[in-house]
Amino acid sequence: MASESSAIATGEWHPANSSRAVPAILREEGVLLVAVEEGRTLASAVPERIEISPRVGSIPRRVRFPDGSVFETRDNDGVDGYLRVRRGPRSGLLHRLEKFHPRLILMTLAVILLATTIYRFAVPVLVEVAVLVTPPFVPDLIGSGTLASLDRTILKPSDLPEGERQAISEGFSKLAAQSKGGQGAYRLNFRDGGVIGPNAFALPDGSLILTDDLVKLANGDREMILGVLGHEIAHVEGEHSLRQLYRAAGVAALVMLIAGDVGSGVEDILTQGGALLALSYSRAAEAEADRRSVELMRAAGYDPVALARFFAVLEDKLGDHRDASILSSHPGTPQRQQDIRNYAAQSGGRLQAR
Template sequence: MKASILAFDSRIIAEGEWHPANSSLSVVARLIETSTGLVVERVSTGEPLASGSQRAIEISSRVGSIPRRVHFSDASLFETTDNEAIDRLLSRSGRRGTGFVHGLERFHPRLIALVVATFLLAGLVYRYALPVLVEVAVAVTPPVVPKIMSVSTLETMDRTMLSPSRLDAAKQREISEGFARIAALSTRGLAGYSLNFREGGAIGPNAFALPDGTLVLTDELVKLADGDDEMIIGVLAHEIGHVELEHSLRQIYRAAGTAGLIMMLAGDVGSSMEDLLVQGAGFWRCPIRARRKPPPIAIPWN
């Protein structure tokens, strides 16, 4: 034993390599615990290389079994793969709390409980927490937001897919009157809605509502109804229901919330899985949600 440092109360903690500050050169060294703190000495000669009190020394926390780093205040570094020895040193010096996360992570039957808890919590968040967040977001959204969203959406659609209606004025008036009767029954009242006639082009026979109460009805749908105005009014009532329940706003927030949740776990689920989940969420959410909750306002007309 090298007499220089190894006094009676010193003990060898671990073997490893030591780097001077900012240097890639390494020295085969060992870490020694003394009464005053920690010392690194060269294995071959016992020459001391670095030392410091336990308080002044920073020891990296444990992750799996990757090498541990012991940083000295002179910026030199001792590195060892002997994780167990470092753990024992830390627990002797009373730094127990630092290993808490690693304790959870160790391969142990307890992990089964963690897996179950993760699935349960993920389900609960999706089922209960996300809808609450969506409600909060809808509540704090100022009314000007859906207004601006709707104006720009209609403008974009007018420019890309829709063209002016070719229905004759009489037919338009007929539908508008029927529409006015049911819109008056809604909580927003007739003033809360405007009905627009368009030729659908690529979107074909269709009717849709924008969050500010702008409704669009395509000529193709009127033709498909083939004179059955009751059916068209029914469809419009359904669209009013969407607006009353703020479905489009909810859908947007819901999609954003789901994407946000997935993105937070991005690194843990992997990029291809993430793409699949985000895309999938966008795909199946909208139609099912819209169908599952039939807007109640349509009922008086059935």
């Protein structure tokens, strides 16, 4: 094959696993790339089986043959000239794209816009499908996993006197009895909340966690506490926390979940306590839970607007906007308190003097 022989670059050839350097020339001979020394072939291979290192400044280029030997050259232009000819059509396309920046930018924007749109519409749909197909053991798994994880990290056993806990638990039972799931669907857990301060939240399995600080903040006004618990029951009834978790879990986890593959990966995502605490419900979910608290409280024979009083006290005494505080997920704005009072008035029941 003496035809079509042309030199690409001059440099040195190193045998495999050897530091020996032989002055050599890299040539293209027909379909073969060879390193030669005074007419003697040192190594050869078809171009597809040869690795050529990318151009990085003036660092010597390395051309690796399948036998492990390496041709090294400082003639970057020679190597690039060869690559340009060989990859003709491909580099040509890149070149054209580079020349037409505006079109490239537009194309990129269009792709991003399309992806964002699909994501925005697909995630809510996936979330609803996932909620629908969620087998009952999944909320249980999430609930117990999350509580265990929180107990290991943030929460401590409650210091409240037994009598106080008993009294709140009794009120809670009356309240939960008015819910859709009935009393048996809910469990109230008392904890010292540590950094999360005065707080209450619900897990998808019907476990509610109430912190000592919240009980202390209520300062003996037990109905205030029950108003908050009614609100949390509503989050469980509406499957709000399940939805929020699914939303946070991401598309991949949702697809796995819908496909029935509740593997350890999905479990990890869904049972991380921190993830749940960092979630905040949508305003619509909050408003729905507020109204439900009014209904549950009234049905159980308590002050329907106790929740509004609680928010007033919370903002008053705390005025605190720490990320993990109940206010970050439950802003107790005056408007919100008014909405609760308005709903209580509209929905019939007598407003208790206050």
